[in-house]
Structure formats: C-alpha cells, structure tokens
Amino acid sequence: MKELLRRYGLTLTISFIVIVAFWLLVLVILPYIYLFEASFRLYLPIDQVNGPNDVYTLSNYSTFFVTPIHRWVFLLTIVYSSAVAAISFVVAYPLAYYLSKVATNKIVPTLFLIIMIPLWVSEILRSFAWFIILSLKGPLNFALVGLDIIEEPIRWISGFQSVIIGLVYTYVLFMLFPLYNAIQSLDTNQIEAAGDLGAPWWKIHWRVILPHAKPGIASGSVMVFMLSAGSILVPSLLGSTNSRWFTEIIQQWMFESQDWNTGSAYAFLLLLLCTGFVSLVMRLFRVSLSDIAR
Amino acid sequence: MSATVELDRVSADFGSFRAVDKVSVTIGAGEFFSFLGPSGCGKTTILRMVSGFIAPSEGHIRIGGEDMDGIRPNKRPTVLIFQNLALFPLMSVWENVSFSLEMRGVDKAARRARAEELLKIVDLPGAGDKMISQLSGGQKQRVAIARALAVEPKVMLLDEPLSALDLKLRQHMRAELRAIQKRTNVTFIYITHDQGEALAMSDRVAVMSQGRLQQVAKPEDIYNNPSNGFVASFVGENNVFDGRILASQTTSARFETDIGIFEAVLHAPPSSDAKLRLYVRPEHARLVSTAPEAGNAIAVTISDISFEGNFINIHATTDQGRVLTVETRNDGSSDIPETGSRRYFTFDAQRARILADETQAAHS
Numbered sequence: 001m002k003e004l005l006r007r008y009g010l011t012l013t014i015s016f017i018v019i020v021a022f023w024l025l026v027l028v029i030l031p032y033i034y035l036f037e038a039s040f041r042l043y044l045p046i047d048q049v050n051g052p053n054d055v056y057t058l059s060n061y062s063t064f065f066v067t068p069i070h071r072w073v074f075l076l077t078i079v080y081s082s083a084v085a086a087i088s089f090v091v092a093y094p095l096a097y098y099l100s101k102v103a104t105n106k107i108v109p110t111l112f113l114i115i116m117i118p119l120w121v122s123e124i125l126r127s128f129a130w131f132i133i134l135s136l137k138g139p140l141n142f143a144l145v146g147l148d149i150i151e152e153p154i155r156w157i158s159g160f161q162s163v164i165i166g167l168v169y170t171y172v173l174f175m176l177f178p179l180y181n182a183i184q185s186l187d188t189n190q191i192e193a194a195g196d197l198g199a200p201w202w203k204i205h206w207r208v209i210l211p212h213a214k215p216g217i218a219s220g221s222v223m224v225f226m227l228s229a230g231s232i233l234v235p236s237l238l239g240s241t242n243s244r245w246f247t248e249i250i251q252q253w254m255f256e257s258q259d260w261n262t263g264s265a266y267a268f269l270l271l272l273l274c275t276g277f278v279s280l281v282m283r284l285f286r287v288s289l290s291d292i293a294r
Numbered sequence: 295m296s297a298t299v300e301l302d303r304v305s306a307d308f309g310s311f312r313a314v315d316k317v318s319v320t321i322g323a324g325e326f327f328s329f330l331g332p333s334g335c336g337k338t339t340i341l342r343m344v345s346g347f348i349a350p351s352e353g354h355i356r357i358g359g360e361d362m363d364g365i366r367p368n369k370r371p372t373v374l375i376f377q378n379l380a381l382f383p384l385m386s387v388w389e390n391v392s393f394s395l396e397m398r399g400v401d402k403a404a405r406r407a408r409a410e411e412l413l414k415i416v417d418l419p420g421a422g423d424k425m426i427s428q429l430s431g432g433q434k435q436r437v438a439i440a441r442a443l444a445v446e447p448k449v450m451l452l453d454e455p456l457s458a459l460d461l462k463l464r465q466h467m468r469a470e471l472r473a474i475q476k477r478t479n480v481t482f483i484y485i486t487h488d489q490g491e492a493l494a495m496s497d498r499v500a501v502m503s504q505g506r507l508q509q510v511a512k513p514e515d516i517y518n519n520p521s522n523g524f525v526a527s528f529v530g531e532n533n534v535f536d537g538r539i540l541a542s543q544t545t546s547a548r549f550e551t552d553i554g555i556f557e558a559v560l561h562a563p564p565s566s567d568a569k570l571r572l573y574v575r576p577e578h579a580r581l582v583s584t585a586p587e588a589g590n591a592i593a594v595t596i597s598d599i600s601f602e603g604n605f606i607n608i609h610a611t612t613d614q615g616r617v618l619t620v621e622t623r624n625d626g627s628s629d630i631p632e633t634g635s636r637r638y639f640t641f642d643a644q645r646a647r648i649l650a651d652e653t654q655a656a657h658s
Contacts (some may be wrong), residue, residue, distance in 0.1 A: 189380035192347060196367045196374050197394040197445060207393075211384045 039264035060265035070249055074270075077246040078277055080160050081228040084167040085221040088175040091168065092220070096179035097209065101188060115173065123170060127237040130166050131157070134238070160243045166234040171227050175220035182216025183209060215291040222278050229274050246270055296323040296481040297358030297371060297448035299344060304353035306339045306505075313339045315505040316353070321483060321498075323358075323448075326475050328484040328492040330516075331502035332528065337485045340502075341451050344483065345374040357449060371448040375455045379438040381426045387413070387437055388422030394445045412440040416474065432463045439474060449481045456491060468494050489529045493517065501525045523651045526573045533579065533618045535572040539648065549648050553614050556590050558646035569651035576621035578645040580628075581608060581637040591640040594618060596631045606630060610639055 004013050040056045048054060064070050099108060118126065133140050134156035141153035156162050186209060194204045210217075235245030250270065253263035282288070299321040306314040314336040321327045329337040342348045344355055346367035355362045357371060367374075373394075381390050388409035389396070395405045409422055416436035421429070429437065435455060442450055452471075456464045472495050475482045486492050492499045493513040500510045501524070509521040520526035527534065537551035539560070547560040549572050558572055585591050594610035597617065601624075608620045608630070618639050622628045631637055 187378065187380060189376045189378055190382060192367070193374070193376060193380035194382075194393070196345060196347075196372075197441070198368045198397040199393075200368070200397075203397060207396075208382060 035260075035264040036268065038261050039268055041261050043259040043261045060262045061269060063262055064266060064269055070246075070266075073244045073249055074246045074273065076160070076244070077229055078274070080164060081167075081225050084164055084171065084228040085175070085224040087164065087168050088172045088224045089179075089217060089221065091172055092175040092179050093213075096176055096183050096213075096216075097205075100180050100184040101186075101191065115176070119173060123233055124237070126170065127166055127234050130162070130169060131237055134162050134165065157238060158240045158242070160239075162238040162240065163235050163243055163245065166238040167228045167231060170231070170234055171224045174223040174227060178216040178220040178223070179213060180216075182213040186212045214285070214287060218282060218285065218287040218291060222282075225278065226274060229270065296479055298323050298356075299327075299449055299481060299483065300354075300356040300359075301340070301344075302354040302356065304340070304343060304350045304355060306336070306343060306348065307351040313505055314343070314350075317502075317505075317507050318353075319500060319507060319510055321481060323481055324479045326472065326482045326484065326495055326497045328486060328496040328499045329502055330486055330489060330492040330499050330529070332487055335502040336505040337487075337502050338453060341374065341453055341483065341485050344449070345372050345451050346370050347374075372451055373442040373445045373447040373449075374451040375438050375442050375453065377453045377455065377457060379434055379455065381434060381438060381441070383426045385426070386422065387418075387424045387426065387429070390426065390437055391422070391440045391444055393441060408444065409440075412443055413437075415443065415477070416440045417470075431459050432467060435459065435467055436470075439471075443474075443478060443480075447480060449483060450475075452482065452484045454486050454488075457486075457488070464491075471495060493529070501528060503528070520573075520647070520649065523571055523573065523649045526647065526649055531576050531619065531621075533574040533576065535574075536569075537572060538570065546643060547648055553592055553612055553616065556646065557588075557643040558590075558648050559644060560648040570648055571651055572646060572648050574641045574646045576607065576619040577605075579618070579620045579639055579641045581610065581620050581631060582640055583637060585638050586640050588643075590643060590646070591638040592618070594637055594639045596633050596635050596637060599630060599633060610637065612639075 004016070008016070039060055040058070041054060042057060042059065044051070044053055064074075099111060103111060132138055135141075136153055136155055136157075138156075140156065141150075144150045145153060156165070190208055190212075191204055194208045195201075199207065230247060232245070232247040232251060235243065236248060236251075239245065239248070246266075247270070250263050250266045253259050253266060257263075301317050301319050301321075303316045303318050304314060305312060305316055317336075317340065329340060331337050339348065343350050344357075344362075346362065346365060346369075349363075362370060382393065385393070388406060391409040391412050392400070392405035395408060400408070406422070410419070413419055413421055413436075416439050418433060418436045418440070421433065421437075426434065426437070438455065456467050456471075459467060468491060471482075471484075484492070484495065493516070496513055498510060499513055499516050501508045501516060503524050509516060509525045511519070511521075516525060516529055520529065523534075526532055535549075535551040535553070535556070537549050540548040540550050540555065542548075542560055545559060545561065546557060549556050549558055549560075549570070551572065556572060581594075581596070582591075585593075592612055594612050596608060597611040598609040600607045600609070604624055606622050606624050608622065610618050610620065612618065620639065622630070
C-alpha cells in the first residue's frame with residue numbers, strides 16, 4: 001500500500017483502488033448476493049412481492065430433489081462433463097509431452113501460436129463451425145464417405161456426442177496448459193535416467209512422467225470439468241432433442257418460466273454439487289488443493 | 295562383471311560445431327578411467343555417446359567387444375549417474391534403488407530385499423523407507439550409486455556426480471567411490487573438470503580440450519610428464535616462459551627467454567612452427583640467496599607471501615616485472631624470506647619442461 005502510494009501518488013492509487021473495488025463489489029459480488037438472496041424467496045406475482053407470502057424458504061432447492069428428470073439431467077451433465085475432461089486429457093497429454101520435452105525451443109512458440117489462434121475466435125462462432133462440420137451432409141461425413149471409411153453418413157448431432165466433441169474442442173486448452181507446465185517442470189534427466197535403467201517408453205510415462213504431472217492433470221481436469229458443466233452455449237448449439245444439459249434447465253427457469261428464484265437456486269445447486277463432486281474425486285486420487293495451486 | 299570400452303575414432307557434431315573430434319581410446323575392464331577437461335571440451339558428450347543418449351556422427355563405440363551402434367540406452371550394459379543424480383523424488387529410497395528391477399518385472403519382495411542389500415553396499419542400511427527429500431547430499435549420492443549398481447552394469451558412467459557436494463564430503467566421497475569401484479570391479483568412466491578428483495581416484499586420466507584427447511596416462515604421468523602446454527597448465531600450476539630453443543640434445547635443450555637462458559627437459563623435438571614455452575611448477579622452484587653455479591636462476595624481489603595452510607605461496611617479481619610463484623610446504627623445513635628481500639628463483643633442469651603450446655588442440 002505504501003509502495004503503491006510512493007510509486008503512483010495519491011490520485012492514481014485511489015483510482016486504482018476504487019476501480020478494483022467497483023469491479024469486485026458491483027460487478028461480481030453484488031449480483032451473486034442478489035441471486036443468492038433471490039434463491040431463497042418464492043416466485044410470486046408482482047403484487048405479492050414483499051407481502052406476507054414473501055418469506056425465506058428452501059422450496060426452490062427442494063424442487064430439484066423432487067423432480068426426477070432434473071436429477072437425471074444433472075447426473076448426465078456430471079457424467080458427460082467427466083467424459084469431456086477425460087477425453088481432453090487423452091488428447092492433450094501427448095501434445096503437452098511433445099511441446100515440453102520433444103519439440104525444440106525454436107519451434108515451440110510457433111506451435112503455441114497455432115494452438116492459440118482458434119482461441120481468438122469467439123466461442124459461438126467455433127460452435128457454429130462445429131455445427132456445420134458435424135451436420136449430416138457436412139464436410140466431416142463427406143470426407144469420411146469419400147475416403148471410404150464409412151458407407152453411410154453418421155448422424156453426429158444426436159445424443160451427447162456432438163456436445164462432447166464441441167466441449168472438448170472448446171476447453172481442451174485448459175487441459176493442455178496445466179499439463180504442459182507440469183511436464184515442463186520435470187527434469188529431463190529423470191526421463192533419461194528411467195530409460196537408462198531399463199524402462200520402456202510407456203513405463204517411463206507411467207512411473208515417472210504421469211506421477212509428476214498429477215497436479216497438472218488435476219487442475220486441468222477440474223478446469224475442463226467445471227467449464228463443461230457450466231457451459232450453456234455448446235450444449236444448446238450442438239445439442240439435439242435427446243441431450244439435455246443442466247445449464248439449459250437453469251436457463252429455462254430463468255427465461256422461459258421467468259422464475260429467477262428457482263433458476264438461482266438451481267445455479268447454486270450446480271455450483272455446490274459440482275464442487276462436492278470435484279473434491280470427492282480429488283480425495284479419491286489423493287490430490288490436495290495446494291498441489292493444484294502450485 | 296566389467297567390460298572394456300573402446301572408442302574408435304569417435305566424433306560428435308552438433309550442426310557445424312564439432313564437440314568431439316576423432317577420439318580413440320580403449321578403457322580396460324574394471325578400470326577407473328577419468329575424462330578431465332574444462333567445460334565444453336566434449337567430455338559429457340563422450341559420456342552420453344557411451345550411454346547411448348546420442349549417436350556418434352562418426353566412429354564406433356564397442357563395449358565388451360560388441361559394437362553399440364543403434365543400441366538404445368536401456369539395452370546397453372552401461373548405467374549413467376547424472377550430474378544432478380536424477381533420483382525420482384516421488385518414490386521412496388528403496389523404490390528408487392530397485393527401479394531397474396521393477397522394470398525387469400522382479401516381484402516386490404525380491405526387489406525390497408535386493409534394495410536393502412545394495413543400500414548396505416553404499417553404507418546406507420535401513421534408509422529404504424525414507425523419501426528422497428529427507429536425505430542429505432551425500433546420502434542422495436549413495437542412493438544414486440545403489441540405484442545404478444542394481445542394474446548390475448558392466449560399465450558405470452559418472453557425470454561429475456560430486457560437483458554439488460561441499461569440500462569435505464566431496465573428499466570423503468572420492469575415497470568411497472574408489473572403494474565401491476574396487477569392491478564391485480565395474481568399469482568406471484568418470485567425467486570431471488576437477489583435476490584433484492581425476493588424479494586422486496583414477497587408474498588413468500584422459501585430458502581433453504576442444505573435443506580432442508590431449509593425453510591419456512596414469513595420474514602421476516599426467517602431472518609429471520604432461521605431453522603439451524595445455525595439459526601442463528590445466529593440471530596444476532606453472533610458471534610459464536615464452537621463448538625459443540637455442541640448442542637441443544636428446545632429452546634436454548637450452549631455451550632462450552626474455553629474462554634469461556635456461557636448461558630444461560625436452561622430449562620429442564617439436565615441429566618447427568610450434569609455439570614453445572618453458573613450464574616450471576611452483577613446488578619445483580626454490581628461492582636461494584646466492585646465484586647457483588648450475589645456472590637456471592633469475593634475480594627476484596619477494597613481493598607477496600600467501601599462506602594457504604598446508605603450503606605457502608611466495609610471489610616473487612623479476613626485474614622485468616614478471617611475477618613468479620614458488621610453493622613451499624608449511625613444515626618449517628624452509629625459511630620464508632621477508633617481503634622486499636632479494637633472492638634468486640631457481641629450478642633443476644630435470645624438473646622444468648619445454649612444451650609445445652596447446653596449438654595441438656587448435657581447431658579447424
């Protein structure tokens with residue numbers, strides 16, 4: 001604080017603090033508090049708001065537990081988000097290993113640029129692009145049929161598969177970067193030592209690289225899982241009639257039923273239950289929060 | 295359980311840079327052999343070629359008579375101890391030690407038992423359940439050696455493994471390494487830039503510079519009979535004089551320098567264009583009050599005396615302003631002159647050498 005004052009003077013220091021405080025309070029904390037408060041109140045006709053019926057209750061939350069279809073959708077969301085995290089890991093690990101231990105220093109920045117460029121395009125455009133790629137008469141089916149890999153076009157956008165593809169594509173980098181950092185920090189001598197001591201390549205990965213990368217795997221998985229479970233864009237664009245995502249139910253409550261109270265309750269439930277799920281999995285794999293923050 | 299290691303005109307190129315240049319040497323089975331040289335002289339590259347991490351650009355490496363061309367590190371009868379040891383920090387000590395056995399599919403109980411045996415060999419009994427981070431530097435060293443021994447290698451390659459230790463421990467580990475080598479009778483190839491280490495431990499030492507072997511000999515020969523100026527000045531200290539040969543006999547010559555004419559040992563007659571220098575080790579020089587009749591004396595003024603503990607370095611300045619060094623043992627046998635007093639710097643002709651400059655190592 002003193003350092004800040006000495007460097008920037010009083011006016012600038014105060015402006016910094018006010019701007020940050022405004023951002024934190026007004027743009028982050030207050031909306032959450034508003035939603036949190038709303039989630040405990042009933043959705044009432046406007047003339048009854050603040051009336052005798054407007055009491056704090058848990059009924060918005062209990063709605064979730066007594067609606068089997070919502071519980072089912074929540075379960076599927078968690079299962080498929082886990083699948084997205086797992087697939088992202090499988091996709092990102094070889095690449096992260098290549099970037100951190102195999103590629104020469106000269107080529108790595110170029111490769112990172114190539115990887116990053118799609119990230120500059122907005123998520124909605126990328127999802128639409130996948131919608132086109134995956135459509136029944138789209139380029140993917142055209143190519144697969146043309147190359148005689150499949151005989152009949154596959155209906156990609158059906159069930160959860162297109163959602164999973166879209167989510168993996170959207171969030172795979174959140175797996176790649178922590179993995180890259182984790183593997184990067186491994187002393188290359190250890191890989192060589194393991195090889196020198198007779199380990200075949202897959203055992204080097206299994207016994208030396210993967211254990212070292214565990215915190216990276218954990219933080220990448222948590223990121224991808226949380227982002228996927230909370231994603232609304234990809235599931236609604238790439239979803240089909242038989243794929244429901246939990247966020248879509250929240251959106252329904254809020255925008256179709258105009259019931260922001262239950263919507264808020266569902267949103268907090270999503271946060272709570274996902275956090276619970278993540279901590280459970282972390283305990284199962286013996287990773288602590290401090291490992292991830294490393 | 296040891297094997298010969300034969301380097302047959304081995305070279306290593308990195309792009310246009312030649313790190314190792316046609317090195318040929320045969321290392322005997324059960325020998326403790328050191329490559330000694332400044333950093334960047336190619337010694338680590340040689341080690342990595344023998345262990346199989348890099349392939350020679352030219353030449354052949356044979357271990358136990360068998361050509362190692364195309365054989366991967368994990369299939370060679372060698373094991374490398376890395377400079378930073380490269381122990382696995384997420385495994386316990388015994389898991390580290392028995393890692394190679396695990397890779398061979400040995401069952402856990404047998405691995406555990408063998409790890410304990412090996413830990414006893416390196417004088418760390420009962421440390422099996424500790425984690426690597428709980429060990430001291432010297433203990434880590436021992437674990438690395440035990441882990442390497444578990445492979446039952448025929449050749450052990452050591453890349454400056456003592457460089458991270460403090461002086462006392464380093465000296466202790468020198469003796470320890472030597473003892474382990476004698477006990478296991480494995481061929482040791484040791485890489486170091488520390489002449490003391492190389493001389494103290496090795497059966498033979500190869501001095502390297504700029505990718506080439508300068509001399510391969512027993513430690514005492516390296517020190518007493520350096521083959522050229524590089525070896526003389528890299529191993530030990532010297533008073534060096536530029537000059538030219540006036541007249542030469544079979545094993546000695548008269549050598550003219552700008553501060554006098556001296557008599558010194560000269561072996562192989564040098565090629566005409568070689569730059570010659572006269573090398574006198576500080577411990578072979580003496581300071582006397584009267585000019586000796588045999589010659590080989592320079593009038594000097596004592597300029598500085600530095601006390602080093604077991605020996606004393608006396609710096610003396612010639613009338614031309616050159617500073618010469620005389621080393622004398624701190625055992626009371628010689629009188630230490632006062633600073634500012636006049637003396638003669640003198641040496642025996644048999645103890646001084648005329649050597650070609652390190653141009654032999656000059657790079658194309």
